[in-house]
Amino acid sequence: MNAEELQHINTLYMDWTNENVQLFNDAEPVLKILLKNKKEIAILTNGPSDGQRTKLKCLNMLSQDFKSFISSEIGLAKPSLSYFQYVLNHLNLPPDEALMIGDSMENDYFGAQKAGIHALLLDRKAHCARKDIPAIHSLYEILEYPGLELKI
Numbered sequence: 001m002n003a004e005e006l007q008h009i010n011t012l013y014m015d016w017t018n019e020n021v022q023l024f025n026d027a028e029p030v031l032k033i034l035l036k037n038k039k040e041i042a043i044l045t046n047g048p049s050d051g052q053r054t055k056l057k058c059l060n061m062l063s064q065d066f067k068s069f070i071s072s073e074i075g076l077a078k079p080s081l082s083y084f085q086y087v088l089n090h091l092n093l094p095p096d097e098a099l100m101i102g103d104s105m106e107n108d109y110f111g112a113q114k115a116g117i118h119a120l121l122l123d124r125k126a127h128c129a130r131k132d133i134p135a136i137h138s139l140y141e142i143l144e145y146p147g148l149e150l151k152i
Contacts, residue, residue, distance in 0.1 A: 001043065006023065014051060019085055021055045024124070030139040037150045044087060046071040046078050046107065078104070079111025095112070101142060109133060120145070 001009075008055035034041055043061060045052050050070045056062045070086050071077035076086055088095055095116035102108020104121045120142065121128055123135040138141060143150055 002066060003118075019054060021058055023059055024139070026139040030143065033143060033150060033152055035050060037148075039148070040091060040093075040151075041066050042091060043068040044102070044108075045069070049073050050118075052144060066124055078102075078107040079114065080115050081111075084111060084115035087115075089141065099142075099145065099148075101136070101139070 021060070029039065043056065043066055045068070047070065049070050052060070052070045052072075054069075056068060067090070069083075069090070071083065074083070074086055076083040078084070084095075084100075084149060088098060091098070096118070098117045099111075100108055100112035100117050100119040101122055102112070102119070103124070105121055105128060107119045109119045119134075121133050121135040122137075122139070124137055126135075126137060128135050142148070
């Protein structure tokens with residue numbers, strides 16, 4: 001197989017992968033509750049813009065209710081401090097009023113912590129054995145997070 005054929009196969013695979021994504025069962029109900037409570041939601045993602053935008057479109061996440069920050073579009077990536085500062089500046093939000101929930105210990109949790117942002121590791125399969133990292137196993141758990149003051 002030559003390089004052109006490999007590139008074509010990779011493109012087909014990535015297109016299929018990006019178009020066949022699904023939200024976890026807890027995502028939509030929790031997002032609805034957060035929006036009902038007028039909580040601002042931002043999607044922070046690393047990766048190429050075309051693939052990330054395709055995923056967001058297929059998940060119906062490209063609405064005015066969500067702001068998205070895609071690394072290849074802004075020229076910065078998680079876990080850099082600059083990335084998180086960029087997001088905070090665009091949201092006009094001080095770090096101590098933000099909460100980052102992500103599934104990557106390095107990119108999401110430690111990146112947010114470096115920027116002074118409260119962070120929770122979304123560890124759906126309980127792989128993280130570190131007791132010093134606050135982890136949740138379902139998005140429903142954030143509904144009880146101190147300081148969110150939600151009406152459910």
